[in-house]
Amino acid sequence: MVVGIERKPWDLFRKSIVKSYRQELWFNVPTRKGFVNITPQVMQCLKESNIIEGLVLINAMHITASVFINDDEPGLHQDLNVWLEKLAPREPVSSYCHNVGEDNADAHMKRQIMGREVVVAATNGKLDLGPWEQIFYGEFDGRREKRVLVKIIGE
Amino acid sequence: MVVGIERKPWDLFRKSIVKSYRQELWFNVPTRKGFVNITPQVMQCLKESNIIEGLVLINAMHITASVFINDDEPGLHQDLNVWLEKLAPREPVSSYCHNVGEDNADAHMKRQIMGREVVVAATNGKLDLGPWEQIFYGEFDGRREKRVLVKIIGE
Amino acid sequence: MVVGIERKPWDLFRKSIVKSYRQELWFNVPTRKGFVNITPQVMQCLKESNIIEGLVLINAMHITASVFINDDEPGLHQDLNVWLEKLAPREPVSSYCHNVGEDNADAHMKRQIMGREVVVAATNGKLDLGPWEQIFYGEFDGRREKRVLVKIIGE
Numbered sequence: 270m271v272v273g274i275e276r277k278p279w280d281l282f283r284k285s286i287v288k289s290y291r292q293e294l295w296f297n298v299p300t301r302k303g304f305v306n307i308t309p310q311v312m313q314c315l316k317e318s319n320i321i322e323g324l325v326l327i328n329a330m331h332i333t334a335s336v337f338i339n340d341d342e343p344g345l346h347q348d349l350n351v352w353l354e355k356l357a358p359r360e361p362v363s364s365y366c367h368n369v370g371e372d373n374a375d376a377h378m379k380r381q382i383m384g385r386e387v388v389v390a391a392t393n394g395k396l397d398l399g400p401w402e403q404i405f406y407g408e409f410d411g412r413r414e415k416r417v418l419v420k421i422i423g424e
Numbered sequence: 425m426v427v428g429i430e431r432k433p434w435d436l437f438r439k440s441i442v443k444s445y446r447q448e449l450w451f452n453v454p455t456r457k458g459f460v461n462i463t464p465q466v467m468q469c470l471k472e473s474n475i476i477e478g479l480v481l482i483n484a485m486h487i488t489a490s491v492f493i494n495d496d497e498p499g500l501h502q503d504l505n506v507w508l509e510k511l512a513p514r515e516p517v518s519s520y521c522h523n524v525g526e527d528n529a530d531a532h533m534k535r536q537i538m539g540r541e542v543v544v545a546a547t548n549g550k551l552d553l554g555p556w557e558q559i560f561y562g563e564f565d566g567r568r569e570k571r572v573l574v575k576i577i578g579e
Numbered sequence: 580m581v582v583g584i585e586r587k588p589w590d591l592f593r594k595s596i597v598k599s600y601r602q603e604l605w606f607n608v609p610t611r612k613g614f615v616n617i618t619p620q621v622m623q624c625l626k627e628s629n630i631i632e633g634l635v636l637i638n639a640m641h642i643t644a645s646v647f648i649n650d651d652e653p654g655l656h657q658d659l660n661v662w663l664e665k666l667a668p669r670e671p672v673s674s675y676c677h678n679v680g681e682d683n684a685d686a687h688m689k690r691q692i693m694g695r696e697v698v699v700a701a702t703n704g705k706l707d708l709g710p711w712e713q714i715f716y717g718e719f720d721g722r723r724e725k726r727v728l729v730k731i732i733g734e
Contacts, residue, residue, distance in 0.1 A: 365654070578597060579599070
């Protein structure tokens with residue numbers, strides 16, 4: 270782009286170049302279903318990244334789990350559980366075709382409703398969340414180790 | 425940052441470093457539920473940002489509201505309303521546990537189906553949308569001030 | 580990339596400036612509904628982009644189609660089809676208001692459940708997917724040409 274002009278090592282730009290950060294969060298929810306508030310862990314990732322302005326992707330790495338943003342209120346979580354069971358019932362398992370060594374078709378569907386990922390803005394080094402927004406890991410087929418990916422891009 | 429210094433050739437890099445932009449859009453939908461086409465406002469944000477290539481995050485900052493992309497056709501909006509009421513009925517309110525000073529559990533669920541956010545590409549300084557894609561704010565518990573965040577990252 | 584040549588201070592910037600990439604994937608699903616695994620095409624896009632660390636946005640450009648991540652297992656796909664038909668039934672078409680030269684209201688709803696887009700991390704030049712994550716184009720009103728946008732931002 271700059272032709273015929275000698276380039277100098279101006280460090281003025283240094284704070285403005287692309288930075289990236291990657292971290293896995295591991296979970297082993299002891300029950301089949303559960304919601305885990307992971308906002309503090311994601312905040313910690315952003316802090317470690319030293320990224321001031323950017324986008325934070327938080328996604329389940331498994332297809333029977335979700336990452337979503339909603340309220341941290343136990344009554345609502347119970348409501349969500351009942352509601353998901355109604356929209357994508359686990360029983361009867363025999364009603365599903367996805368029974369090839371597995372019995373978790375309902376978990377794949379619950380995850381579609383709740384979503385795989387959220388993207389959150391990083392502003393001034395902080396998660397740019399609304400007043401009640403909390404980030405959750407949603408487990409629909411637990412009792413084993415599963416992961417969430419946090420990837421941050423910015424400056 | 426650099427004040428009182430004449431532009432140097434290396435300022436040509438300026439167009440290739442990370443830029444970011446942040447804006448809040450405020451709403452006060454006078455009814456409990458409503459869909460607002462916010463495509464023009466998001467276009468305006470992108471224009472103001474001077475970002476040519478990048479990603480545009482548009483998210484509800486409240487957990488009883490959505491940002492989604494669909495058709496701007498009144499019949500479809502009526503269909504979506506009826507459908508959401510069927511999948512996540514408001515009544516009877518007493519059927520929900522999330523009644524701790526609130527009566528909007530259904531709004532939290534409707535928002536999960538419609539989604540918290542969309543990410544749209546910025547290409548050549550424009551929103552890179554398909555022919556019928558329009559961006560909407562979806563309100564499920566209105567009659568108060570609520571916000572959408574627009575965050576743009578790119579070059 | 581540059582081998583055997585002494586690093587100059589300004590080379591430190593070279594690998595760190597914002598890169599972007601855009602590609603459209605075209606589909607003509609011969610049936611009304613269908614799921615197409617597009618993971619190989621998205622991998623190819625990332626390879627062409629030469630982007631090592633970044634975010635990959637993959638979105639349907641049409642409002643009766645989805646991009647989602649789930650399992651590539653035929654039994655599950657059949658389950659998803661049955662389930663979506665139950666949650667957002669096509670028939671009776673006359674029950675919908677969105678019949679202004681169209682008969683696809685159900686497709687607009689199915690797409691809301693399955694989602695418009697996914698954002699996937701690019702790490703070390705590869706799609707940063709969990710062990711079973713596969714990217715799908717979900718068609719709910721096919722038999723015509725439709726597009727998916729792949730936009731990559733990073734360094």
